[in-house]
Amino acid sequence: MSGALGKDLLGLEYITADQIRRILDTAEPFKEISERAIKKVPVLRGKTIVNLFFEASTRTRISFEFAEKRLSADTVNVAASGSSVTKGETLVDTARNLEAMRIDMVVMRHMSSGAAKFLADRIESSVINAGDGKHEHPTQGLLDLLTIRDHRPIEGTKVCIVGDVLHSRVARSNIWGLLKLGAEVAVCGPRSLLPLGIEELGVRCFRRVEEAIEWADVLNVLRLQLERMEAGYIPSLREYYRVFGVTVERLEKAPRDLLILHPGPMNRGVEIDSRVADGPHSVILGQVTNGVAVRMAVLYLLAGGNPDLAEAAKGGADR
Amino acid sequence: MKPILIRGARVVDPSAGRDEVADILLEGGLVRGVGRGLGAPEGSAVLDAAGLVAAPGLVDMHVHFREPGREDVETIATGARAAAAGGFTSVCAMPNTDPVTDNQAAVGFIVSQARRAGCARVYPIGAVSLGQKGEQMAEFGELVAAGAVAVSDDGKAVATAHLMRTALEYALTFGIPVIDHCEDLTLSHGGAMHEGVTSTRLGLKGIPRSAEDVIVARDITLAELTGGHVHCAHVSTAGAVRMIREAKARGLRVTAEATPHHLTLTDAACEGYDTNAKMNPPLRESRDVAALRAGLADGTIDCVATDHAPHHYDAKEAEFDNAPFGVVGLETALGLAVTELVEPGILSLPALIERMAARPAQIVHLPAGTLAPGAPADVVVFDPSAEWVVEPTRFFSKSRNTPFAGRRLRGLVRWTVVGGRLAHTMGDRPDAPERSTE
Numbered sequence: 001m002s003g004a005l006g007k008d009l010l011g012l013e014y015i016t017a018d019q020i021r022r023i024l025d026t027a028e029p030f031k032e033i034s035e036r037a038i039k040k041v042p043v044l045r046g047k048t049i050v051n052l053f054f055e056a057s058t059r060t061r062i063s064f065e066f067a068e069k070r071l072s073a074d075t076v077n078v079a080a081s082g083s084s085v086t087k088g089e090t091l092v093d094t095a096r097n098l099e100a101m102r103i104d105m106v107v108m109r110h111m112s113s114g115a116a117k118f119l120a121d122r123i124e125s126s127v128i129n130a131g132d133g134k135h136e137h138p139t140q141g142l143l144d145l146l147t148i149r150d151h152r153p154i155e156g157t158k159v160c161i162v163g164d165v166l167h168s169r170v171a172r173s174n175i176w177g178l179l180k181l182g183a184e185v186a187v188c189g190p191r192s193l194l195p196l197g198i199e200e201l202g203v204r205c206f207r208r209v210e211e212a213i214e215w216a217d218v219l220n221v222l223r224l225q226l227e228r229m230e231a232g233y234i235p236s237l238r239e240y241y242r243v244f245g246v247t248v249e250r251l252e253k254a255p256r257d258l259l260i261l262h263p264g265p266m267n268r269g270v271e272i273d274s275r276v277a278d279g280p281h282s283v284i285l286g287q288v289t290n291g292v293a294v295r296m297a298v299l300y301l302l303a304g305g306n307p308d309l310a311e312a313a314k315g316g317a318d319r
Numbered sequence: 320m321k322p323i324l325i326r327g328a329r330v331v332d333p334s335a336g337r338d339e340v341a342d343i344l345l346e347g348g349l350v351r352g353v354g355r356g357l358g359a360p361e362g363s364a365v366l367d368a369a370g371l372v373a374a375p376g377l378v379d380m381h382v383h384f385r386e387p388g389r390e391d392v393e394t395i396a397t398g399a400r401a402a403a404a405g406g407f408t409s410v411c412a413m414p415n416t417d418p419v420t421d422n423q424a425a426v427g428f429i430v431s432q433a434r435r436a437g438c439a440r441v442y443p444i445g446a447v448s449l450g451q452k453g454e455q456m457a458e459f460g461e462l463v464a465a466g467a468v469a470v471s472d473d474g475k476a477v478a479t480a481h482l483m484r485t486a487l488e489y490a491l492t493f494g495i496p497v498i499d500h501c502e503d504l505t506l507s508h509g510g511a512m513h514e515g516v517t518s519t520r521l522g523l524k525g526i527p528r529s530a531e532d533v534i535v536a537r538d539i540t541l542a543e544l545t546g547g548h549v550h551c552a553h554v555s556t557a558g559a560v561r562m563i564r565e566a567k568a569r570g571l572r573v574t575a576e577a578t579p580h581h582l583t584l585t586d587a588a589c590e591g592y593d594t595n596a597k598m599n600p601p602l603r604e605s606r607d608v609a610a611l612r613a614g615l616a617d618g619t620i621d622c623v624a625t626d627h628a629p630h631h632y633d634a635k636e637a638e639f640d641n642a643p644f645g646v647v648g649l650e651t652a653l654g655l656a657v658t659e660l661v662e663p664g665i666l667s668l669p670a671l672i673e674r675m676a677a678r679p680a681q682i683v684h685l686p687a688g689t690l691a692p693g694a695p696a697d698v699v700v701f702d703p704s705a706e707w708v709v710e711p712t713r714f715f716s717k718s719r720n721t722p723f724a725g726r727r728l729r730g731l732v733r734w735t736v737v738g739g740r741l742a743h744t745m746g747d748r749p750d751a752p753e754r755s756t757e
Contacts, residue, residue: 013520091638112638113522114592133640135522172522196525197516 005301008120008127011136012176020177022307024146026297027290029311033070034292043300044073048103052094053130054080054110059264059288060130060140064107067295073104091115092122099123105302108132113169126302134167139298140263141173143291145181147283148218150290151259155182160212162246163222163271164193166233170263174220175201188212189222189244192233209244213254220261221246224271237270247273251281259283320739322346324359325700328368332375333673334689343373345696348739353690364741368700371733374672375688376408376439376697378679379649381473381498381552381576381624384441386432387425388417392718393629395432395441398649401627401716402439403742405649406732408697409680409687410439410627414446415474421446421457426465438742439735440697442468442685447486447497453478456486463493468683471498473552476534483538487547496548496574496682501534501559502526502600511640513586513601521589523639526601528556535559539566542573550682551575553626555600557610564619574682576624577611579648579655580722584608588722594635594642595722598628612665615674622679623671625652629718647716651723657703657730668703696739705731 004022005015012020033039049068053061061077068075078098089097091110098106105126108116113133120127131137148154159178165171165187178185179202187194188206199205206212212219224240234240251258260272260282268274277284301307325343330353332338342357343350359365384398393401395412402410412429414420420429426443433441445462449455451472459470470490477483477499486497507530512518514525535551539562542549554560554575566573580598585605588596596602614620628645635642656675660666666674680688686695709726711719735743 090633090636092636110638112640114639117592118638133522134524169522172520195519196514196527197519200516201520 004307005298007302008116009138009298009302010116010120010127010129012138012141012173012180013136017180020142020145020180023142023294023297023301024149026301026307026310027146027293030296030300031290031293033296034289039070040072041070042072043305044068044071044303047073047105047303049073049075049105049107049299050098050103051075051077052098052106052108053078054108055131057109057130059291060109063288063291064130064295066292067299070292071296071299073299091119095119095123099125105299128298128302131169133169135169136173137169138173139291139295140170141177142298143287143294144174144220144261144263145177146290146294147261147287148259150286151283152217154178156184157218158184158186158216159218159220160186160188160206160216161220161222162188162209162212162244164224164228165189165198165222166193166195167225167228168222171222175203186212186215190234193228209246210250210253213250213258216258217256218259218261219246220263221272223263223265224267241270245271245273246276248275248279251276257281261287263287320348322351322360322363323696323736323739323741324357324363324365325368325373325698326365328371328373328700330373330690331669331672332690333669334375334677335691337690338669343690343698345698345736345739349696350690350692350694352692366700366734368733371700371702372668373698373700375676375690376699376735376737377406377653377675378685378687379407379410379625379627379652380622380679380683382410382412382627382649383415383629383645384412385629386416387428392631393716395429396436396438397715397717398627399433399436399438399441401647401649401714403735403737404715404732404747405651406653406699406701406735407649408439408699408735408737408742409442409685411442411444411468411683413471413473414444415451419446419451420444421449421451423458423461423465426462426467430466439737442466442683444469444471444473444498446470447472447477448482451475453482456482456489459489459493459495463495467495468685469496469498469550471500471552473498473500475504476500476502480537480541484541484545487541487545487549491545491547494684496550498550498552499534499538500552501531501538503530503533506530506533510601511597512589513603515586515604517586517589521592523589528558528603528607531556531600532558532562535562539563539571539573542566542571546572548572548574553578553581553600553624554611554614554620555581555603555607557607560610560614560619564614564617567619574621575619576622576679577615577620578624578626579652580646582608582611582615582623583655583659584722592639593722594637594639595646595720597639597642597644598626598646599644612660615660616665616670621682622674623652623656624679625649629716630720631718635720645720647714647718647721650714650716651709651721651728653701653732654707654709654728654730655723658728661703662729696736698736699732700734701730701732703730705729707731
């Protein structure tokens with residue numbers, strides 16, 4: 001299985017700007033399928049895909065599953081709890097056993113950075129990284145790019161990622177994707193939640209969210225997990241909201257209208273004000289819709305689909 | 320035991336300021352003499368060493384042999400054999416075994432297993448605290464009486480400043496160093512590699528340089544307070560080198576070691592999540608490597624020690640976060656040192672031998688590191704220009720967790736003599752040995 005993307009999708013660091021554009025362009029015609037009465041095309045008929053989720057996930061898992069089903073793939077979901085993983089099986093044994101059942105692709109979410117590459121190096125099937133530790137979440141990065149592109153050209157756009165960048169795979173995938181497509185990228189958050197050396201990736205750092213809002217065209221607001229407070233990275237969620245929360249009051253001072261993204265799940269009143277999340281500049285639900293299309297595009301391209309034929313391919317049985 | 324005459328070698332013995340072509344006569348387990356045209360007594364074995372280097376057997380003051388507890392990854396016998404293959408005639412085994420080497424019986428067990436193995440000499444290091452728990456001090460007197468040459472809670476730092484202070488004071492009675500693994504766990508907790516742009520990119524939790532530096536600073540302060548001898552194990556940061564240099568200039572009893580991997584690799588080796596590049600302390604950046612090399616050259620870093628840490632293949636065949644820390648080092652140390660330190664001119668060959676034999680022997684007071692007449696007949700003979708490729712499947716160690724697989728090195732051990740007996744001859748290396756580790 002190889003084609004426009006190669007065998008696997010492990011991260012946006014490892015693919016080119018052209019490949020990213022190709023995925024986004026391929027996603028465009030797939031958007032329409034989800035708007036049909038009969039949301040199904042036979043593009044991946046006969047392909048077997050395993051969704052292997054070692055970490056809890058609602059949005060990503062369901063989004064992948066819809067993408068697979070709408071392309072007519074056969075899918076199996078494996079969650080870590082209730083699988084042989086809880087009996088002490090190693091990741092490599094789990095994978096080899098799945099492969100012995102002759103599958104075509106694995107979509108994997110795992111708590112360890114590098115787990116997707118580890119798996120991809122050891123099995124023949126395509127591996128799609130659905131989030132590995134603090135490393136990357138490439139399909140989230142792609143759907144964020146697609147959402148921004150729906151509203152403005154990415155090149156030259158100023159995007160600031162706000163919040164817990166240290167622990168965020170979404171931030172890393174966003175940084176690579178945005179930089180490759182010519183955006184200007186910044187991060188903003190308490191220094192204790194920004195990783196060392198982040199500037200060397202080519203992003204700027206803002207210490208205060210007000211400065212970020214003044215600079216940016218787009219804010220991508222990250223989820224702030226309760227565990228970060230417990231681990232001592234910040235004193236309290238309350239204070240976090242006071243100092244870094246993306247609020248209506250702060251946005252009103254912006255010199256221009258900002259596009260607001262959030263990868264979900266949201267903590268309303270912690271990193272984002274409900275009035276912002278539900279407000280006119282929020283494209284958060286659009287991200288979710290685009291997620292299905294982007295994942296369809298990735299599955300299609302990894303299965304060897306010709307990007308130029310995506311428009312025709314989606315015609316399918318119901319036309 | 321037949322006498323051995325090593326004939327026509329370049330004899331490098333820094334303890335005598337010797338670097339000349341000569342013969343070495345070993346008889347009765349001792350060095351009988353070094354000089355030109357020595358005659359071979361009747362029945363001697365003669366080793367033709369023309370074009371080769373003969374030096375005091377190498378001394379590694381920091382190895383982990385996993386016995387008792389994890390004999391599946393290394394035993395004292397296999398570790399000692401790997402040592403001999405690497406040119407080492409004396410090694411010091413760290414106490415973080417299972418159970419911990421924190422009492423005289425445990426020390427005695429290692430001494431007797433080493434004697435039974437009859438290969439490179441293995442000297443036990445006792446624990447600083449019972450169970451290495453950082454609470455109650457171990458009985459240093461009994462440890463030393465049973466054969467321990469130092470104390471350490473290696474694997475982790477001596478847990479508190481108070482315990483370190485007391486251990487340094489108490490160790491003065493027995494004249495042994497307290498070896499510290501300098502790592503502040505509150506700074507390193509959960510970390511898997513050096514904290515820097517590479518860890519940021521890979522999304523791995525980082526271990527900052529400060530995790531090492533704050534404990535080095537603590538230990539230096541306590542060496543000053545107590546007059547005790549602190550030895551900093553496996554120094555990895557430029558900051559630690561600077562502080563140790565300063566402490567030595569002030570006359571404090573602080574010594575230090577660096578590993579071959581910290582002297583030759585950076586955190587770039589972790590790219591692709593290679594678990595063979597996962598060790599503690601982690602591989603740092605090129606400026607740290609440069610500082611370690613400069614420190615080794617000017618004597619701030621006293622010696623090279625491998626921190627030989629065998630792990631099972633299955634344990635390393637895992638997600639980076641879940642793989643254990645550690646690399647094996649005994650069989651690649653000399654080749655790496657010759658190729659990476661001597662050939663580029665960072666150290667002269669005599670200086671290297673000093674830092675791999677004489678100096679570590681002094682730190683832990685071993686009767687080693689010299690070819691003086693009457694010294695134990697521990698000798699390494701190696702070809703400094705012979706090139707070889709690191710093939711982990713041919714290691715004598717039971718484990719193969721090395722980041723140097725496939726590396727082309729120069730500096731190949733021809734013979735290792737321990738106590739007047741040949742402990743290793745080039746070509747002993749098995750081709751397809753039976754191993755538990757793959």
